[in-house]
Structure formats: structure tokens, C-alpha cells
Amino acid sequence: MSGPAIQVERLVFAYPDGRQALFGVDFTVERGERVALLGPNGAGKTTLVLHLNGILGSVAGGTGSGRIQIGGTGLHREHLTEIRRKVGLVFQDPDDQLFMPTVRDDVAFGPANLGLRGSELDDRVHEALVQVGMQDQADLAPHHLSFGQRRRVAVATVLAMRPEVLVLDEPSSNLDPAARRELADILAGLDVTLLMITHDLPYALQLCERSLLMDGGRIVADGKTRDLLGDADLMAAHRLELPYGFDPLSVPGPERS
Amino acid sequence: MSGDGLLVAVDSPVHRVPAQVKLVALFVFVLAVVSTPAAIFWAFGLYAVMLVAAVAVAKLPATVVSRRLAVETPFIVFALLLPFVATGPQVDVLGLHLSQSGVLGAWNVLAKGTLGVIAAILLSATTAPRDLLAGLERLRLPATLVAILSFMVRYLSVVSDDLHRMRVARESRGYTGGRVGHLKAVAGGVGALFVRSFERGERVHLAMRSRGYTGRMPLLSVSGATRAQWFEGLAISLAAVTIAVAARVVSL
């Protein structure tokens, strides 16, 4: 299969209550790229990302138009299963993602839907839990885990499906500094195409060479993360602010390693 | 209110009985109790002894059981009213004019209700929610219903926490209660809670679909119960059935 990992053209979408969230989105992500999706609250980032595996949008019976291709495969009803395997989505709130009674049940949910059973399924679950360092908590109920642990299990539920494209919605939010760094280590070690929504600009710079900036339901800028963060006018125009004392030009980024 | 129900997480022979066996045992036991004629007092004594023994074997603290028994209170009130309102021949007790059938009826409701609650506590305190769901699944409860139950149990604590946070937020801004305006605030909060819960339900469904859900939940239960486990778990219930039958025969 050829073609870019993600290709989105002229994407338009309105929610059932009539609020339009996307007003024509265009962008392409090549295989193996790590891209940050930046933008103020309400820009439409989450909405956009939910389109990438066809859970929102006209494929899902919603109101909208446009074209999406994942790894060269068009997002049509008949390819939905395949595309949902390829695109792994980690939701912003881990409580949305962890819906089964125990951690093990939850990580097994995706692979079981792919048809895995028995020891093959167990191995897959164990492997994913080891990747995020949560193998010892497999039998706990999600509400007995800390927030950071839940976030990591949420990543594991998606990794267990061995996705080609990993999409994360604000992975570093609500994490303490240590958990935030541990998650960065986990993400940096993965061999997948990565699209990451974040308000944590240093995190974007640390993990992603390239960034997309979204506002008002459109992509308004696309370029090197360092260049975007260094453009004070662009940042101010879209309500983006760097943490106090943070200088994007003086920090090492992924392009150096 | 947590999603753990009343579970007391210790290890005991009762905890180890498979959930489907305990469910059937509970149901049979309570049905036996309910069909025992109220006037056969010794039968209720035997039921009580068996239950107390089971509670002891399950290592349940007496405080857990007694606190939970408080759910009965309103019906105790109702039961105590019965002797005054029921019809039939009257008796005079301590100067009170009571109906005989009412006194017996009060005893009937109290005895059966209490035994039923204790038996139910025994189940809920010794069975983890997940096992309970797996047991219901084993007992062929429709899969959709098991799925709804499982989501409810999973999100009980999340929704309760939301509710709690909203109350704290409201009260820390000066609402303390008592006025009609307060109703608006509380109900508005509950309305917002519904919207939140509903939207979470939608997001959970999206999360499920993005992991390949197409309408069938994976099975929770792995292995069935052995014959020995069935026999062990049903012992008390079978004894109860014997007692109930004996009581019927005696009362004829």
C-alpha cells in the first residue's frame, strides 16, 4: 500500500445540534512523521481527530463532506474495520476509554474485536501492558487507578491493536511532571506515525518536529514546530502562549536526535 | 457511591463460590423464606441461624451487615402500622386495640424482609461486581442487558463523583439550601449532570467503535462452576427449601 499516512481534503462537519465545527480542513501527514496539532479551545481539534477513523462525519451518518485517506485507503463504509485497526485513537479523558470492568478486559477489548482469542489474545494484552509499564495492575478496576496510570492504560488499549497511526488527544493533560515525562518516553519509543493534539507546547516541541495550527475549524499554519512557536505574531493571533521563560529556540527538539 | 457495591474484599469460602452459584442460591433461599407460612416461627429461627453462620464463614464484619440493614427502616414503620389498620378479630395488648392478623402480618413482613436483606448482603459483600456480571452472563441474562449493567457499574463512581464535585462547587459559592431558588440550582446541576453523562456515553461509544466494536461485547466469564461448587453453594438454600416444605406440611 502506498500513499501518505493521513490525507484530509476539504473536510466540513456540523454537530447534530447545528453547531458547525469544521469549515474545510486540508492537510497531509507522511508515514513515520510525528505531528503536533495545536490550537485554542474550541478550534475543532478533537472533532477533526474523531474523523480520522470514521466515528464522526458522513461515513458515520453525520452532517458533513470532504475526503479522508488513511495509508492510501479511502475512508468509506466498507473499509471502516480496516481503518479503525490502522488508526489508534487515545481519548482525552481516560475514563471515556476505559469502560470494561478490569484493566485486562479493557486492553483485550480491541484485539478481541479483531478476532484474537485464547493465548494469542493474552500475549497481545501482556505485550501492550508491558509497553506502558502497567502489567502488574492488570486485574484492577479502572477506578482504582491513579489518573496517570489510567492514561497509560488508555494508551495500552490502543497499542494492543498494533496501529499504524497513533492519534492522541491531549496526552499530557492532568499528568504530574514525572508521569508526563514517562509518557513522553513511551511515545518517543514507538515506531508509528504520530498525531498529537496538545496545549502543552514544550511537549509538542520535544516530541514532534512538525506542527499544524488550527483555529476556527481550519488549519491556519503548518510547519516546523520550532518555527511556529518562534513566530510571536502567529502565536498571539491564535491565543497560544509559551510557558513563562520558555524559549523554543534554545531547547533541543526531536530533529536533533 | 462507588462501583464496588458493598464488597468486603477478604478471602473466604463464600467469596470463592462462583457468582452464578451464589445468585441461584440467593434466589432459591429467599423464595423458600417467602413461601414459608408466617406462623411457623421455628422455621424462621432456623433460617436465621443458617444465615448468621454463613455471614460468619464469609468473615463479614457485623457493622457492615447492620448498617446495610437500615434500608429496611421504612418498612419497619409500615409493619408496625399493620396491627392498627388490618381487619379481622382484635386483641388487646397493653391497652392497645390491635388486629390479630395485623400482628402476624407485621411479623411476616419483618421476618421475611430482614432475612431477605441479610441474604442479599451476603451476596453483595462477597462478590466483586465483575464476577456478579459474569455470573449473570452465565445464567443467560440477555447480552445487551449485561452490557448495560456493566457500563452502569463501571460509571457509577464517575457519575457520582461528577455529582459530588458539582455540589461542592455550588455550596462553596454560598448555596446552603432551604429556598426555592435552591431547587433551581440543584435541578440545573442535575440537568447538567445528565448532559455530561449522556455526552460521556456518546464518547464511550465512540471509543468502543474506534476499537472495532460492532455490536457484540466480549464475554466476561471464562469457566463454569463444577458440580461440587454447585452443591457446596446451594447447601443452605436446599436446607431452606426442606424447611419451607416441612413448615407447609406442619401448617396443614
Next chain:
Amino acid sequence: MLRFGRNKNQNERVHVPDGFFDAPTSVATGLIAAGAVGFSLQRANRELRETGPALAGLTAAFVFAVQMVNFPVGAGTSGHLLGGALAAALVGPWTAVLVMSTVLLVQGLLFADGGLTALGTNITLMGLITVLVGYFLTRALLKVLPRRVGSVVPAATVGALVSVPVAALAFTGLYSIGGAVDIPIGKLATAMVGWHVLVGIGEAVITAAVLSAVVATRPDLVYAARHLQQDLVLVDADGNTSTVSPDRPIAAKPAGRSLGVGIAVTLLVAGGLSLFASAHPDGLEFVGAKLGFEGAAKNSAVAGSPLADYGVHGIGNAQVSGALAGIIGVLVTIVVGLAIAKLASLRANKAS
């Protein structure tokens, strides 16, 4: 549903316990409940496939949580919500039956709240009757109210108001068939319905307040009013505007037939139950006789307050008159409800 007095206990959700009804009645209501759940599973199948079981589960968690909330209803009293009519308006009748049954099942199995043999009774009363009565009244009223989403508030308010006393009447009917103790059914019915009209008012006030909050923020979520939604305007990538009908996962069925069905069901239930109510069999007298309490003569319940005289005067047959009284009671409640709804919608119109 039964609430005797108030207390500050957090878990004041009172369900029928074991031993309240005799075994045959428990089994019979168990069968009714199982049938209702099975039927609802089938009817809700399409919406459950589209919205997923998670939505129903979260709604159940919501109902469970809200049943523990103390609502200040004014004059120093507080009310609690059963939530049957509210759930029906929010997620539709069939899902609501499943939701309420799930709540009762979890309360019974996880929290030892409500007897297991009484589960069928509890589901029938609180999961089935309140939901159906509430929903069909709501839909019927939406027919006569202005065609706006906001009309669902007064409509469901009346649904909630009526649903609770009807359930209480059903309880009385069940009690007359399978109650463990013989008490004058007329008195019981009067007391139950009278008390539950008050409970119903609380239920109605809370339902109205919660629904108006939902209508204000996410009107599209209210199942009972889905058909009243407006069309959407969509701007595409080139700035062209087009109008689309809203994404309605499951449009509610037109109320034409359900109006008739709803009223018929309500009358049938009320009438049937009152019929039973006036023909109470005498289970306990049997026990009494066995015990040696001889001469358990049947006292008629005629004596006492005129209110307790639960029958229509001038009609000879006690059973027929009891049934008539039930039907008239429901009719009066509906008329009063309609009047309240009309007033409420007039006020809402003036306000906007």
C-alpha cells in the same frame, strides 16, 4: 417508590422488600418484568445499536446517582426523584425501561436494596408503569402543545405527576391480590394514592426543572422532542450555505397512535387494578384460621371516613364501582394535568 416520612439517610430509596407480597404474586410480577424487559430489548434494539449500550448504562448511572439527591421542594421539605418519566422523556420509553430495570437490578444485587423476590414487583411498578404512563402522556400532550422543543417540559411534567400515583394505584392493586396481610384495600388505595399525589408533585417539579436545564443546553438530547428539532445550516469549504435536516439517530414515532394507546393503557391499568382492589381475596384469614383464630368474619371496609369509601355511590356492584372510581380518578388527574400544562406553556410563551 414508597416513602414513609423523610429522613436524612443518603440511601433513602425504598423498594418493596422480600416478604411483602406472597410467593405467587412475586413470581407473577417477575414474569411481567421479564416480559417487559425482553420486549423493551427488542424495541430498543435499533437505537441501542446506533447509540450503544454505553449510553443506556450511563443514563442508568445518572438515574442511580440522582435518586440520592435531596431536592428542596420548598416549605422546608425535600423530594426525591424516581426518574421513570424523566428517563422516558430523555432516552425514550424502551431504553428507559431497560435503564430503570438496570438501576433496580444493581440496587438489589450490589447494594442489597430491595428484595430479590420483589425485584419483579419493583421493576413492574417503578421500571415499567412510571415509564410508560409518563412517556405516553408526554407524547400525547406534545400533540396539543405548541410545536417547539420547549413544550416537552410541561408535557413531561404532567407525565411525571401522573405516573407516580398510577404506580401507587398499581401497588395497591398488587397488594389486594398478593399482599401478605389483609388490610382494607379502600383505605390503602386512598392513603397510597393520596400520599403519592404529593410525591408525584415533587417528581413533577424536579422533572420540569431538570428537563428545562437540558432543553436549554442540549435540546437535541431530548428523545421525546426529537421530531420538533429545526433544520441545520451548513457552510462548506467554499463558503456556500446549504440546509440539511438534523442528524436524528432515531426519530420518535408520530404520537397519533400512541396517544390513543397511551390513554387506553392508562385507563385499562387503572380500571383493572381497581377492580382487583375492590375484590381482595383473603390470604391471611386462611393462616389465621389455621392458627385457631376462629370466626375471622370479613369486616366490610365501608365504615370510616367518606374518603375511605373508595367507590362510586349509586352503583350496586362493589367491584364495578371500584373500577369506575379508579378510571374517574385517572381522568381527573389527566384533566388537571392538561390544565397545568396549558398554563405552564402560556407562561413560557409570555416569558419568551
